[in-house]
Amino acid sequence: MANNQVNSGTLPGVDPGVRYMTLALREAEAAAVEGEVPCGAVIVLNGRIIGRAHNQVETLRDPTAHAEILAITQAAAAVGDWRLEGAEIYVTKEPCPMCAGAMVLARLRKLIFGVRDPIRGGAVSVFPIVAHPPSPHRLEIQEGILEAECRALLQEFFRQRRRDEA
Numbered sequence: 001m002a003n004n005q006v007n008s009g010t011l012p013g014v015d016p017g018v019r020y021m022t023l024a025l026r027e028a029e030a031a032a033v034e035g036e037v038p039c040g041a042v043i044v045l046n047g048r049i050i051g052r053a054h055n056q057v058e059t060l061r062d063p064t065a066h067a068e069i070l071a072i073t074q075a076a077a078a079v080g081d082w083r084l085e086g087a088e089i090y091v092t093k094e095p096c097p098m099c100a101g102a103m104v105l106a107r108l109r110k111l112i113f114g115v116r117d118p119i120r121g122g123a124v125s126v127f128p129i130v131a132h133p134p135s136p137h138r139l140e141i142q143e144g145i146l147e148a149e150c151r152a153l154l155q156e157f158f159r160q161r162r163r164d165e166a
Helices: 016-033 067-079 097-105 147-165
Strands: 040-045 048-054 088-093 110-115 140-143
Touching (some): 016 040, 016 048, 016 067, 016 110, 067 097
Parallel strands (some): 088 110, 110 140
Antiparallel strands (some): 040 048, 040 088
């Protein structure tokens, strides 16, 4: 956990959004190496990384082991509270409905993601869970940070998977 509590990966002169999304991309790359759908997440509070993870559904044989859920669990442990008010989550791909719901319940302040998920998106594409007007808590949303890199990683992963299955 100590590694998650420091701002490792500081890149001088680089926009913080790009810096944190780059770290999320590194997590996504680790997922791809492990044969997992390449999705990575980094949670930041007051300039410090308090959670970071990548998909581990296959590895843990757990349908809830998405990058966002694992990072939220780490972040809650790091701050000693399930409420992550003021925290931002950087995710390479728009979260699914399960992860979007967890973000709302954890009371994250902002969701920043790289690329939309037009099939299962739980933020803006299909299910607008994180900004649902009747909800007592809504997240700010920013999309498109390192979009091309996030999209390329996903496309290459699924291209390779199709080749392997052929």
